[in-house]
Amino acid sequence: MIRLALLGTGNVGQAVIARLEALDDPGLCLVHISNTRVTVGPSLRESAPHVVLDATASDAVAARHADWLARGWHVVTANKLGRGASLARAEAIENACHASGARYGDAATVGAGLPLLRSLRALQVGGDAIHGVAGVLSGSLAWLLARFDGSVPFSTLVREARAAGYTEPDPRIDLSGEDVRRKLLILARAAGVPLEADAVQVESLVPQALAQADDIDAALDALDAPMHARLDAVREGRLHFVARWRDGIARVGLETLAPNDPLAAGSGTDNRVAIHSARYAHQPLVIQGPGAGAEVTAAAMLDDVFALRDQPTFAGTRSSKNVAIGIGRAIA
Ligand SMILES: NC(=O)C1=CN([C@@H]2O[C@H](COP(=O)(O)OP(=O)(O)OC[C@H]3O[C@@H](n4cnc5c(N)ncnc54)[C@H](O)[C@@H]3O)[C@@H](O)[C@H]2O)C=CC1
Numbered sequence: 409m410i411r412l413a414l415l416g417t418g419n420v421g422q423a424v425i426a427r428l429e430a431l432d433d434p435g436l437c438l439v440h441i442s443n444t445r446v447t448v449g450p451s452l453r454e455s456a457p458h459v460v461l462d463a464t465a466s467d468a469v470a471a472r473h474a475d476w477l478a479r480g481w482h483v484v485t486a487n488k489l490g491r492g493a494s495l496a497r498a499e500a501i502e503n504a505c506h507a508s509g510a511r512y513g514d515a516a517t518v519g520a521g522l523p524l525l526r527s528l529r530a531l532q533v534g535g536d537a538i539h540g541v542a543g544v545l546s547g548s549l550a551w552l553l554a555r556f557d558g559s560v561p562f563s564t565l566v567r568e569a570r571a572a573g574y575t576e577p578d579p580r581i582d583l584s585g586e587d588v589r590r591k592l593l594i595l596a597r598a599a600g601v602p603l604e605a606d607a608v609q610v611e612s613l614v615p616q617a618l619a620q621a622d623d624i625d626a627a628l629d630a631l632d633a634p635m636h637a638r639l640d641a642v643r644e645g646r647l648h649f650v651a652r653w654r655d656g657i658a659r660v661g662l663e664t665l666a667p668n669d670p671l672a673a674g675s676g677t678d679n680r681v682a683i684h685s686a687r688y689a690h691q692p693l694v695i696q697g698p699g700a701g702a703e704v705t706a707a708a709m710l711d712d713v714f715a716l717r718d719q720p721t722f723a724g725t726r727s728s729k730n731v732a733i734g735i736g737r738a739i740a
């Protein structure tokens with residue numbers, strides 16, 4: 409029996425609860441659910457989970473990952489602020505895993521569970537040298553830029569992307585390039601490169617009026633004029649928000665790509681990532697698929713839980729009291 413504690417009951421947390429309900433797996437038991445307002449079940453410490461599922465976007469929660477791992481609790485996260493924030497925090501997570509043997513499941517943090525991190529790590533283990541990664545890493549920006557033809561204000565599209573659950577809780581995290589920076593850091597570090605967070609050059613799409621706004625929704629209109637100007641300046645091809653890391657240089661920002669560019673394919677929220685390595689020297693390894701959405705993200709988190717099943721920590725553990733999933737749904 410694997411005891412799970414779920415932090416966060418928003419888009420992704422709700423999808424985790426729905427998936428656990430649908431799976432109805434007797435080997436999984438939800439012993440704690442919490443969000444910023446409510447806790448269901450005993451406190452996190454008292455519930456003594458085997459696995460903490462982080463479905464928040466909270467820096468304070470990510471700052472606890474290393475402590476939980478050091479205690480022997482496995483962590484499965486959609487929150488990128490563990491390995492995608494400061495290098496010191498990412499290294500503390502590695503060190504805690506090595507010291508305690510606990511595992512860190514982060515498949516959901518890049519590409520909403522696409523087999524990106526696992527491919528990079530498998531290449532590393534196989535002795536490949538990763539030279540660089542380039543790609544479209546934001547599902548929401550891919551979705552927005554594919555639709556943006558000038559007929560509808562960009563701000564209207566952002567509101568739609570937010571309602572569909574593609575953006576971060578604060579969509580400025582996507583629009584500023586910050587979400588993509590975090591993903592590029594996670595990928596580069598998975599490839600064995602100790603990239604500092606401030607080593608990534610970031611082009612933000614957020615105008616000052618939006619950056620400083622308290623009422624984010626109302627201030628989204630400030631995007632419209634500058635984004636129209638960017639669109640008008642395109643002569644051939646289409647705007648894409650691209651991340652590139654190669655030979656120690658990392659940048660994220662808007663680029664105009666020709667239709668036949670290897671990174672320009674895909675539709676909807678698709679991410680498309682090219683991995684350049686010694687093994688893939690002539691043609692990169694390209695991975696493409698939906699890169700945002702609560703359901704795919706929740707599925708990736710539970711895949712990481714299932715991958716833990718061979719862990720000796722679970723052997724012989726007794727069944728626990730399941731926190732009512734219905735209550736978890738009610739507190740969203
Ligand atoms: N929406 C998507 O397509 C994807 C999201 N993610 C990540 O999943 C995470 C969650 O995203 P959403 O569900 O869209 O956000 P959301 O805003 O819908 O939900 C966040 C939840 O976290 C809770 N929370 C915040 N601080 C907390 C704390 N200290 N303790 C317990 N709960 C806390 C909030 O109360 C809320 O229930 C984010 O880190 C996001 O980057 C990752 C991949 C894809």
Ligand SMILES: N[C@@H](CC=O)C(=O)O
Nearest residue numbers: 546547548575576700
């Ligand atoms: N807001 C993110 C969601 C997944 O990480 C994105 O747009 O890609």
